[in-house]
Amino acid sequence: MAVRDIFDAVLDYEEDDVAELVQAEIDAGTDVHSILQDGLVAPLDDIGERFSAGTLFVPEMLMAAEAVQAGLDILRPLLTETGVKPIGTVVLGTVKGDLHDIGKNLVGLLLEGAGFRVIDLGTDVGAEQFIASAQENDADIIALSGLLTTSMPEMANAVATLQDANKTRNLNVKVMVGGPPVHHEFAMKIGADAYGMDAPAAVERARSFFTG
Amino acid sequence: MTWTSRDRVLAALDHEEADRVPIDLGGTGSSTIVIEAYDRLKQHLGLEHETKLRSRLNRLADPDPSVMNRLGVDTRAITAGFGRASGEWVDDLTFIDHFGVTFKGTVGADDKHFLYKDGPLWGGKLTIDRIDEMEWPDPDNPAIASGVKEQVARYKAEGDYCLVLNVPDQVIHRAYALRSMVDFLKDFYRAPEAACYLMDKLADYNIRASENMIREAGAENIDVIFFGEDLGTQDGCMFDPENTYGRLIKPRHERVIQTLKARTGAKWLFHCCGSAYDFIPHLIDIGVDVLNPVQVTAKNMEPERLKGEFGDRLAFWGGINTQDILPHQSADAVRLETERCIDIFGKQGGYVLNSVHNIQFEVPPENIVAMFDAGLNHRY
Numbered sequence: 044m045a046v047r048d049i050f051d052a053v054l055d056y057e058e059d060d061v062a063e064l065v066q067a068e069i070d071a072g073t074d075v076h077s078i079l080q081d082g083l084v085a086p087l088d089d090i091g092e093r094f095s096a097g098t099l100f101v102p103e104m105l106m107a108a109e110a111v112q113a114g115l116d117i118l119r120p121l122l123t124e125t126g127v128k129p130i131g132t133v134v135l136g137t138v139k140g141d142l143h144d145i146g147k148n149l150v151g152l153l154l155e156g157a158g159f160r161v162i163d164l165g166t167d168v169g170a171e172q173f174i175a176s177a178q179e180n181d182a183d184i185i186a187l188s189g190l191l192t193t194s195m196p197e198m199a200n201a202v203a204t205l206q207d208a209n210k211t212r213n214l215n216v217k218v219m220v221g222g223p224p225v226h227h228e229f230a231m232k233i234g235a236d237a238y239g240m241d242a243p244a245a246v247e248r249a250r251s252f253f254t255g
Numbered sequence: 256m257t258w259t260s261r262d263r264v265l266a267a268l269d270h271e272e273a274d275r276v277p278i279d280l281g282g283t284g285s286s287t288i289v290i291e292a293y294d295r296l297k298q299h300l301g302l303e304h305e306t307k308l309r310s311r312l313n314r315l316a317d318p319d320p321s322v323m324n325r326l327g328v329d330t331r332a333i334t335a336g337f338g339r340a341s342g343e344w345v346d347d348l349t350f351i352d353h354f355g356v357t358f359k360g361t362v363g364a365d366d367k368h369f370l371y372k373d374g375p376l377w378g379g380k381l382t383i384d385r386i387d388e389m390e391w392p393d394p395d396n397p398a399i400a401s402g403v404k405e406q407v408a409r410y411k412a413e414g415d416y417c418l419v420l421n422v423p424d425q426v427i428h429r430a431y432a433l434r435s436m437v438d439f440l441k442d443f444y445r446a447p448e449a450a451c452y453l454m455d456k457l458a459d460y461n462i463r464a465s466e467n468m469i470r471e472a473g474a475e476n477i478d479v480i481f482f483g484e485d486l487g488t489q490d491g492c493m494f495d496p497e498n499t500y501g502r503l504i505k506p507r508h509e510r511v512i513q514t515l516k517a518r519t520g521a522k523w524l525f526h527c528c529g530s531a532y533d534f535i536p537h538l539i540d541i542g543v544d545v546l547n548p549v550q551v552t553a554k555n556m557e558p559e560r561l562k563g564e565f566g567d568r569l570a571f572w573g574g575i576n577t578q579d580i581l582p583h584q585s586a587d588a589v590r591l592e593t594e595r596c597i598d599i600f601g602k603q604g605g606y607v608l609n610s611v612h613n614i615q616f617e618v619p620p621e622n623i624v625a626m627f628d629a630g631l632n633h634r635y
Contacts, residue, residue, distance in 0.1 A: 056444055097490075097491045097492070099495075100491070100492050100493060100494045100495050100499070101440055101488070101493050101494060102440040102441060102443050102444060102494050102495075102499065103495075105437060105440055105441050106441055106444050109441070139361075140361050141361070142359065142360075142361055142368065142369075142370040142372075143370065145436055145437065148437065167361050191368070191615075192577070192578060192582050192583075192615060192617065193615070193616050193617055223488075223489040223578070224578050224579075240490070241490055
């Protein structure tokens with residue numbers, strides 16, 4: 044029995060095995076930080092890389108993310124107890140006027156798997172809802188998603204409102220954007236702090252705010 | 256020779272050049288136009304009439320013959336009297352369809368759209384028993400084929416158009432709606448047997464309902480059959496082209512396509528958004544003749560690549576950039592892009608002009624006219 048077995052069980056999409064193995068490691072007194080990093084975060088990074096490379100696809104990503112969730116559910120209380128803090132808090136949602144959520148949900152699952160605390164506000168979310176939730180949860184990042192081309196102006200408005208709130212209201216967040224019609228140039232033009240071209244890239248960008 | 260609309264489309268689908276590129280608008284449920292964009296278009300063209308709806312749920316207009324004639328449209332759609340968007344409106348933003356799937360719309364946005372948010376197989380494990388116990392709509396419901404005979408008679412009286420039979424439902428997209436997309440994608444791993452059973456039942460439903468429509472239309476009147484589902488994403492494949500598509504989904508698609516092609520002799524127009532590239536060899540293999548909507552901005556979907564690798568076996572229907580050029584650029588840029596697509600996709604035939612998917616909410620009428628006029632005026 045080793046943390047490596049958890050890693051392998053995630054890659055086999057065996058959520059029940061992951062839960063059992065995480066519990067076994069905890070019982071054996073293994074360092075919880077190591078269970079998290081080497082058992083859960085590492086295989087999800089591996090899956091993310093293969094997704095970005097086009098050798099794994101949406102069903103595999105969903106299955107792996109769910110297996111990691113099963114482990115996290117068991118680990119979470121211990122992480123709090125032992126003082127392992129989330130990397131940061133992300134408020135996530137699809138912008139106003141848009142109901143598409145598969146891409147956003149993938150980003151949320153991967154962020155959680157990577158050790159972030161994620162507040163998912165769902166779809167059709169206005170700028171003020173993002174601000175209120177970020178203030179309430181002391182968030183570090185607000186991440187906006189959208190699929191429709193008509194969501195792009197709404198995304199631009201929302202980013203402007205958020206960046207303005209960063210200056211004039213009690214808000215201190217980085218703003219990330221993503222979605223099929225969104226590209227890097229657009230993201231920069233509307234004043235976003237980062238753009239994730241796919242879900243694993245979004246996790247990378249989110250991490251980069253904390254590693255400098 | 257004088258080319259009729261039907262000749263022009265069929266020549267293109269047989270990989271021959273006609274007098275000009277054939278043009279589609281409204282021939283399929285994925286190549287028509289959003290209501291608001293249509294209202295601006297008809298005003299711009301000075302063609303007054305009441306806007307008819309193709310689908311309230313999908314916010315789509317049914318273009319009037321006066322608009323289609325002005326734009327040079329060569330196709331006409333045969334659609335089910337009772338199809339994908341049939342059901343009951345609970346309120347302005349809530350719709351329950353004939354499979355018991357609940358759709359919800361956005362509040363307050365100009366560009367309203369609806370997405371499925373609940374269905375009879377949502378939650379829990381997918382099992383064969385649950386699928387059997389679900390209340391299934393009857394593919395022999397006479398409402399499905401009602402109006403089909405009249406549509407065909409009207410089109411034949413108006414001219415010699417290419418008639419496109421729209422298969423009234425889908426397989427994996429219907430499964431997503433019944434089950435939720437995320438759970439159905441996971442079912443490929445968790446309950447592959449039940450997932451295949453569900454896809455088989457949906458293939459049966461589509462075949463049977465289409466056969467009833469074909470009988471009403473007259474098999475000899477159907478030139479093209481339209482059906483398909485999204486296998487691609489912006490950056491790649493939704494699922495594994497071999498392990499998931501080839502092994503689990505493809506046999507169901509093949510049965511729908513081969514059965515209905517055998518009933519009609521029609522060409523098969525397959526719709527697949529996103530990057531279809533890795534699936535194209537499979538699609539050709541199961542009898543697909545034409546690909547729609549040809550999302551040129553998705554990965555590996557550049558016109559040169561597609562035409563170069565598959566152009567001798569596959570025709571293309573769509574292709575004019577919906578994600579950037581049509582909504583965001585000038586009419587002149589639209590004309591240049593349309594000419595570029597005609598030059599590449601239309602060489603030795605093999606191309607039917609239309610936008611990538613339905614013309615969207617914010618596309619200016621000048622850009623729509625620029626696209627179709629380029630089709631009317633540009634020579635190969």
